[in-house]
Each structure stands twice: as C-alpha cells, then as structure tokens.
C-alpha cells in the first residue's frame with residue numbers, strides 16, 4: 381500500500397512498493413527509447429544521492445552499498461567536488477580539445493603525486509574502456525619494438541575490462557564476445573587464481589600460487605604461442621563480481637614471468653583505485669611494480685574521466701597526434717579529479733577504509749556462521765567485499781538466491797549490486813560510510829538472507845534485478 385511506512389531508520393526509509401508507482405513512467409519510457417541493454421540494473425529511479433544514501437524523489441531513501449558501481453568512492457555529490465566543478469564552470473573554459481590548459485597540468489600533477497614514482501606519465505581519457513583500449517595499443521606497440529609478432533595479450537577468464545572491441549576481447553566472459561562474428565586474434569585467457577573456487581579443485585590455498593601460475597601457463601602453451609610473443613598480461617586487481625584478489629605468491633611469480641619474457645604487466649584498476657581497497661591503488665597490496673595501470677570510475681566520483689598511467693618509455697611510444705581523444709583532460713573533469721584526490725586525503729577516507737576492513741570481515745564471517753551451507757567464502761579488502769552464496773545441496777554458486785537476496789535488500793532500503801552469473805553479493809559502499817551505517821547494511825543482508833533461505837519471502841515484484849554479467 382502506498383505511503384505506509386514499511387522501513388524507517390536513520391539511514392533507510394521505504395514508503396512504497398519499489399519502484400514507486402509514480403516513478404514507473406520513467407522506467408517504462410526509458411525502456412521504450414533506449415536499448416534493452418540499458419535495463420536490469422535496479423528498479424530504483426535515482427533522484428538524488430548524497431554521501432552514502434540515495435533518494436527516489438517519492439519519499440524512499442536507500443543506504444548505498446554500490447557507490448553507483450564502485451564509482452562514488454568519496455561519496456555521492458561530495459560538496460568539495462561540486463564546488464570545484466562549479467568554480468570551473470564559472471571560469472568559462474568548458475573544453476579545449478588537446479590544446480594545453482593549466483587545469484590539465486594541475487590534474488596530471490595531482491595524479492603524479494599519488495602514483496608510485498616509476499609510473500611517471502599519465503594519459504587522460506574519458507571512460508574505463510577507452511583507458512583499456514589505450515593500454516592494449518601501447519602494449520602491442522611496445523611488443524613490436526622487441527620482436528615482430530610480439531602482439532599477444534594474456535588475460536583471465538571471468539574478467540571484465542569494458543565493452544569496446546579490444547577491452548571485451550581481453551575480458552574473460554567469452555560468451556559475450558559472440559557479437560564480434562570474427563574475433564581479432566592474439567587474445568588468450570587463463571583461469572583466475574580464485575582460491576574460493578580453485579580452478580584446480582583444491583579446497584583451500586596452500587602456498588600454491590606459483591604452481592597455479594605454472595599450470596595455467598602449461599595449458600596456455602598448448603595454443604602454441606611462445607611465451608616470448610606475449611606483449612602483455614592484463615588483469616583486474618580483483619575480479620569484479622567475486623572481489624577475488626590474487627594470492628601474493630601468484631602475482632610475484634607473474635611479475636617474474638613477465639620480466640623474463642619482456643612482457644608488460646597491466647593492472648586494470650578501474651574499480652580498485654582511489655582508496656577503495658584502503659590504498660591509493662589496489663595493486664599496491666601485491667608488492668610488485670606495474671608497467672601500466674588503467675584508471676576510471678573513482679577518479680572523479682562524478683564526471684567521466686579515466687587515465688592510463690605508466691612508464692615514460694611505454695607511454696611515449698606513439699608519435700605526436702597518434703594517441704589522443706577529443707575529451708582528453710576536459711577542464712570540468714580535471715577540476716573534479718583534483719578535488720577528488722584532495723578530498724580522499726583531507727577527509728581521511730583511506731583511513732576509514734582501513735578502520736572498517738576488520739569490521740566488515742568480522743560481520744561477514746558472522747554471516748558465514750549463521751548460514752552454513754548457504755554462505756561460503758568471503759573476499760575483500762578495505763571497502764570492497766564479495767560474499768559467495770552456495771546451493772547447500774550441490775555446493776555450487778546459488779544464482780537464484782543471490783538474485784532474491786539483492787531484490788529483498790532493495791525492498792528493505794539497501795542498494796546492492798547485481799553480480800551476474802557468479803552467485804555472489806558484492807558490497808561497495810562509499811568510503812565515507814560510518815561504522816554504524818555499515819553494520820546496519822550488513823544486518824539488512826542478514827535479514828534478507830534469513831527470509832530467502834527460510835522461504836518466508838517471495839518476491840512479488842515483477843521488476844526483478846537484472847543479472848548483469850559484467851560487474
């Protein structure tokens with residue numbers, strides 16, 4: 381019934397069915413005017429978002445465990461970022477193509493201050509996919525400076541790097557590549573060392589990272605591409621839907637293999653950077669150097685800005701004009717980038733992620749204990765976590781349970797990410813979240829799990845939550 385208060389706490393308020401009947405028109409009109417691919421993320425029509433909360437304009441308010449797909453690290457509508465964008469607007473410089481600007485210099489310098497010193501050049505772009513495409517181009521150019529035919533790219537099954545041609549070829553959802561008809565050659569995949577679902581059937585991690593890499597490379601060699609012809613290996617720092625990180629010994633062995641074969645190691649940090657894992661860049665947890673990193677999303681927490689950062693010897697390979705983009709270094713986006721970096725620093729957001737890491741781990745471990753057989757492993761660092769839901773009869777990923785839990789959480793005022801066919805819950809609140817709000821959100825997940833596992837809740841809604849494969 382409308383306007384009956386179904387949920388009301390300090391952080392959540394639900395007063396209607398979701399979507400609110402008055403916001404149905406927006407959903408319906410959008411699906412009439414846009415491609416079907418744009419549907420299915422959630423039934424919430426966003427009207428306003430601030431900090432770690434989202435409003436629909438009809439009296440409903442959610443606690444946000446999505447950060448708009450791992451984007452709003454500093455929180456939604458951060459006032460310092462709004463102010464910086466406003467000041468840039470008032471300065472009357474909306475864009476300049478690639479003509480030099482002072483604000484672009486300031487943005488690149490702000491980036492250089494937080495990057496490891498050896499990543500000494502930064503190339504600004506607009507989207508994550510564009511950054512990945514640029515990294516692939518640089519990698520192939522680099523490879524050919526060493527040997528003709530050194531163009532092969534190694535990446536991981538179940539990885540996501542974007543939806544453009546090269547990025548999707550590097551991505552590891554092979555069923556999503558069918559649209560290409562004819563696939564460009566030179567892309568190869570190996571299993572991600574995801575210990576909770578070990579590709580080699582082990583029950584747990586036993587210092588086996590080196591062996592894991594060696595077994596994958598052995599399989600790869602059946603494709604008859606000599607190791608020396610790999611120009612680069614690209615990996616997400618953690619895999620999106622499961623939040624699986626690589627074991628340290630695996631990454632270190634990968635770095636050694638890359639060094640031995642003059643292969644670049646590229647981290648796709650589009651979800652992992654800007655404090656999300658409690659460090660500026662997630663790959664810093666691995667204790668290895670990267671040759672290139674791809675950045676996006678949390679770089680502005682607002683406007684479209686992405687980047688490739690890397691060693692000058694690689695970024696300088698294209699001649700002047702050979703690698704550029706119309707919206708490179710857009711002044712508004714540069715202003716947002718600078719303000720974003722300052723805000724992460726000034727508001728101690730990485731320290732908050734450090735402090736909340738053990739809180740999160742403990743409360744998710746409690747979920748494992750409370751739902752034996754249904755909740756398997758957990759993965760995470762800082763404020764990015766994945767919870768594996770299982771079918772207790774088979775031990776296999778429980779896709780339908782994940783979908784129902786996410787739907788129920790949204791009805792209860794907690795925004796959650798759809799995580800595709802991996803049967804996980806992914807938790808990524810803005811880094812400004814408080815401990816109290818975080819724990820309230822986990823309690824909502826617990827309630828949703830109890831209702832779904834107990835069979836005393838069945839979704840009456842017709843919207844469902846789309847099971848988007850890429851996140």
Ligand SMILES: Cc1ncc(COP(=O)(O)O)c(C=O)c1O
Nearest residue numbers: 507508509540541542650651676
């Ligand atoms: C790890 C990763 N790489 C690349 C991309 C593509 O970024 P964009 O959607 O900005 O093109 C995404 C987007 O979700 C991502 O999560």
